[in-house]
Amino acid sequence: MSDAAIASSSGGFGTGARAVWDVVLPVVVVVAVIIGAWYVACVPMNIKEALTQAERAGAVVEPAGAKERRDMSAVGLALANSAYARDTLNQERPRLPAPHQVGQELWNTTGGMVLNGKAFSKRSLIYHGWVTLSATVLGFAIGTVAGVGLAIGIVHSRVMNMAVMPWAIASQTIPILAIAPMIIVVLNSIGVTGLLPKALISAYLSFFPVAVGMVKGLRSPDNMQLDLLSTYSASQSETFWKLRLPSSMPYFFTSMKIGMAASLVGAIVGELPTGAVRGLGARLLAGSYYGQTVQIWAALFAAAILAAVLVGVIGLLQRMTLKKMGMVH
Amino acid sequence: MAPLDEERMNGVAQDPVIVAEKLDLTFQTNDGAVQALRDVNLTINKGDFVSFIGPSGCGKTTFLRVAAALEHPTGGTLSVNGMTPDEARQQRAYGYVFQAAGLYPWRTIAKNIKLPLEIMGYSKESQQEHLERVLKLVDLEGFGEKFPWQLSGGMQQRASIARALAFDADILLMDEPFGALDEIVRDHLNEQLLALWERTGKTIGFVTHSIPEAVYLSTRIVVMSPRPGRITDVIESTLPRERPLDIRDTPEFLEIAHRVREGLRAGHAYDD
Ligand SMILES: Nc1ncnc2c1ncn2[C@@H]1O[C@H](COP(=O)(O)OP(=O)(O)O)[C@@H](O)[C@H]1O
Numbered sequence: 001m002s003d004a005a006i007a008s009s010s011g012g013f014g015t016g017a018r019a020v021w022d023v024v025l026p027v028v029v030v031v032a033v034i035i036g037a038w039y040v041a042c043v044p045m046n047i048k049e050a051l052t053q054a055e056r057a058g059a060v061v062e063p064a065g066a067k068e069r070r071d072m073s074a075v076g077l078a079l080a081n082s083a084y085a086r087d088t089l090n091q092e093r094p095r096l097p098a099p100h101q102v103g104q105e106l107w108n109t110t111g112g113m114v115l116n117g118k119a120f121s122k123r124s125l126i127y128h129g130w131v132t133l134s135a136t137v138l139g140f141a142i143g144t145v146a147g148v149g150l151a152i153g154i155v156h157s158r159v160m161n162m163a164v165m166p167w168a169i170a171s172q173t174i175p176i177l178a179i180a181p182m183i184i185v186v187l188n189s190i191g192v193t194g195l196l197p198k199a200l201i202s203a204y205l206s207f208f209p210v211a212v213g214m215v216k217g218l219r220s221p222d223n224m225q226l227d228l229l230s231t232y233s234a235s236q237s238e239t240f241w242k243l244r245l246p247s248s249m250p251y252f253f254t255s256m257k258i259g260m261a262a263s264l265v266g267a268i269v270g271e272l273p274t275g276a277v278r279g280l281g282a283r284l285l286a287g288s289y290y291g292q293t294v295q296i297w298a299a300l301f302a303a304a305i306l307a308a309v310l311v312g313v314i315g316l317l318q319r320m321t322l323k324k325m326g327m328v329h
Numbered sequence: 330m331a332p333l334d335e336e337r338m339n340g341v342a343q344d345p346v347i348v349a350e351k352l353d354l355t356f357q358t359n360d361g362a363v364q365a366l367r368d369v370n371l372t373i374n375k376g377d378f379v380s381f382i383g384p385s386g387c388g389k390t391t392f393l394r395v396a397a398a399l400e401h402p403t404g405g406t407l408s409v410n411g412m413t414p415d416e417a418r419q420q421r422a423y424g425y426v427f428q429a430a431g432l433y434p435w436r437t438i439a440k441n442i443k444l445p446l447e448i449m450g451y452s453k454e455s456q457q458e459h460l461e462r463v464l465k466l467v468d469l470e471g472f473g474e475k476f477p478w479q480l481s482g483g484m485q486q487r488a489s490i491a492r493a494l495a496f497d498a499d500i501l502l503m504d505e506p507f508g509a510l511d512e513i514v515r516d517h518l519n520e521q522l523l524a525l526w527e528r529t530g531k532t533i534g535f536v537t538h539s540i541p542e543a544v545y546l547s548t549r550i551v552v553m554s555p556r557p558g559r560i561t562d563v564i565e566s567t568l569p570r571e572r573p574l575d576i577r578d579t580p581e582f583l584e585i586a587h588r589v590r591e592g593l594r595a596g597h598a599y600d601d
């Protein structure tokens with residue numbers, strides 16, 4: 001439970017609202033500082049291009065000539081030509097797009113397209129987000145089932161613990177960028193295309209945190225709790241259903257949050273090598289081919305928002321489940 | 330002293346429930362062998378209330394755990410109702426109460442108490458009957474739907490006793506069940522435990538650190554001593570079965586407490 005919720009449930013309305021504000025305020029301040037720093041960073045990042053364009057349009061800048069300026073420090077240029085600072089924030093292909101440009105692009109490719117009735121057009125981030133989302137969720141489901149299954153095996157069998165765990169760990173040391181193209185190519189060659197190859201990459205990344213978290217969770221009952229069941233001559237499966245599984249729930253949700261984030265990364269990485277045209281990964285790649293930095297940043301933010309929503313949904317499920325189980329109060 | 334003497338002293342034929350003969354238990358640890366129990370001979374009869382007292386590390390818990398088949402002896406024998414502890418456990422011969430209540434936080438009090446009943450395959454109606462009976466026994470009627478965190482420490486411990494009582498085991502093994510509670514709550518629970526013992530006729534093995542608690546509750550007090558863990562004295566209580574709390578101020582009570590203290594001191598003598 002968040003501090004705000006605790007505080008607001010213990011106090012009256014006044015103190016509750018105050019407590020919420022106490023939590024919101026730092027967040028607002030941090031966001032404002034980040035956006036401010038971002039704007040400031042845009043000026044030196046984009047100043048050379050801004051000056052080149054201004055000069056081409058006939059303005060006098062200090063010093064004259066793109067060649068002269070090339071090796072100069074960007075900060076020095078920005079200070080010497082502060083009149084052109086504004087121009088750095090509204091370029092078509094900036095090195096670093098300004099926050100409002102990214103925001104505008106995000107809106108144009110989501111809400112704006114919905115308003116035009118083109119929510120699922122090829123330029124819409126809703127469409128690309130949906131493509132990525134479906135691979136993410138499918139891969140996450142496969143990874144979670146595999147992770148939980150592995151964990152159950154590892155906890156109940158010494159042999160599995162010794163035989164499987166090293167492989168599971170080794171699998172995660174292989175850079176995903178190295179094997180993602182192989183998975184895609186191999187699966188394509190046997191006729192498996194579309195959603196599934198990407199989902200398998202997601203599953204590959206997400207089973208591990210789930211397995212590790214669940215092993216820990218299923219082992220979390222202490223000796224006394226296990227001895228208690230021994231005195232009832234409980235079987236392994238009764239011990240599992242009545243003690244190990246319920247004890248593991250907090251671990252389960254926490255590891256699912258990590259698994260979900262990993263799944264999203266997997267789906268995006270899976271969209272990079274295929275020459276794919278669909279999905280946030282493809283959007284990122286296309287953006288970098290054509291120097292569309294604004295598009296890249298918008299896709300990045302879309303991915304971040306998607307991750308936040310997915311992890312938030314799991315967090316909500318966690319809160320509801322544990323509350324129903326009487327484990328948060 | 331021979332611990333089996335009291336059968337002759339009482340002069341009546343008794344029904345042995347737990348019998349330990351030449352019991353040894355040595356734990357192998359990284360720092361070498363630990364003799365948790367050495368040459369322990371003890372008979373606990375039906376309906377006895379036997380307390381185990383002694384400094385920590387003298388094997389009180391280990392003895393109870395051997396009786397409950399949670400540990401296995403490395404020498405000698407221990408039988409429960411004439412069976413091995415493992416067989417006795419299969420027959421649900423005993424309920425075990427640990428030092429901490431150990432209620433499952435995701436189960437209500439009622440569901441916690443039903444846990445052994447579910448595992449032992451009681452029918453739904455029978456579970457409910459047993460639940461209501463033991464809730465009354467430990468004075469927790471009306472708290473069945475509460476979660477453990479909503480109850481005080483003393484109430485949680487009572488719920489854990491109810492859980493051990495729920496399946497009608499004739500033997501109750503309790504390892505410092507009130508050790509973590511304050512004195513007032515403890516007095517109250519001691520009184521209730523005695524009443525419960527009186528009503529149900531169960532055989533109780535009870536580990537404690539407290540001399541007054543041991544004397545107040547027991548028909549017999551087993552004094553133990555560490556390194557190696559062994560029995561140094563068995564003291565027969567002369568108190569009547571009916572024991573109001575203020576019996577603790579009578580000369581008879583103080584006399585027994587004195588003997589226990591002497592026994593503990595004697596066991597400790599060669600530590601100094
Ligand atoms: N599982 C174990 N492994 C190793 N040593 C143990 C184990 N359980 C108990 N012991 C040791 O056996 C001795 C007796 O322990 P215990 O029966 O718990 O004593 P008490 O309950 O009287 O305090 C102690 O020295 C303790 O350290």
Ligand SMILES: [Mg+2]
Pocket residue numbers: 389390391
């Ligand atoms: Mg102990």
